[in-house]
């Protein structure tokens with residue numbers, strides 16, 4: 231089997247040469263293990279945090295060991311009675327073609343009429359993140375004025391649609407014009423952050439949301455946060471989901487100079503980690519999966535072909551190379 235390792239922890243944007251494809255002969259299955267042929271691999275922004283050599287909320291990748299990530303595949307051999315050959319499953323043995331791991335970390339895909347790779351995106355961890363951040367953390371209510379950064383990505387594109395479905399006025403920040411066009415087709419006011427200062431972005435958000443912002447769903451940080459702070463209504467809530475703008479920074483990034491707006495506007499800003507809320511995953515799936523299956527919720531994928539494309543797919547996340555969920559498809 232083939233798998234990726236990191237040869238060193240990067241400083242700044244990871245160099246492509248740090249990702250090495252290695253080959254191994256897998257040992258016989260131990261008691262309780264399964265072997266899975268992967269068909270889909272997920273690459274996600276949070277993986278950059280696992281490349282920094284320090285523990286955040288998840289252990290760093292071990293140098294020289296197989297990297298990990300969300301994956302979908304088919305069980306081809308099993309030494310555990312809970313799984314059968316032919317089962318389609320999701321698990322964390324990504325960044326490789328064949329995964330061999332304990333059965334307890336492997337989940338059989340629900341029997342719902344959606345493409346299987348949706349469980350890495352709209353019906354998986356990113357979808358659950360959108361739902362949790364909007365409903366649980368930001369306590370979004372019908373009629374709220376909602377602002378979302380990285381709004382055409384895997385998480386953001388579900389956030390904007392869930393907020394629209396609640397009857398909110400929604401503004402979405404994104405980069406490229408085809409992303410803004412998709413947001414507009416979803417009934418979202420699209421705003422580009424490109425070539426704009428924080429003040430210009432703030433002015434543009436005001437035009438798009440004349441009644442201010444009650445909920446800011448934060449995926450980016452940087453000028454997006456600074457611009458958003460200036461438009462907050464009294465009692466606004468900010469769900470800090472991520473700050474991708476700083477993930478490759480070589481030195482600490484200065485905070486927004488207007489953070490004190492939180493005081494003036496009596497706003498609340500709260501971070502969260504989706505895995506702490508996983509007990510709600512069945513509720514999320516019950517609510518969202520039928521809407522995805524019925525085509526009521528839109529989602530997009532950007533698909534790269536072959537295991538060798540995995541590092542580039544990951545690195546493109548930081549250049550906005552994806553619309554919707556970034557995925558790797560294996561033969």
Ligand code: NDP
Nearest residue numbers: 275380383384385404405449471472473474475503504550
């Ligand atoms: P996306 O699909 O949104 O991909 C990343 C997108 O971020 C890019 O397409 C790009 O879109 C935008 N982006 C990248 N760099 C910058 C930059 N410097 N400035 C502005 N925009 C940038 O990824 P996900 O949906 O998977 O993740 C979105 C966020 O959610 C991330 O911050 C991630 O870390 C976080 N997250 C947090 C979780 C939690 O539990 N708290 C769980 C999962 C994700 P564009 O072209 O518009 O710039």
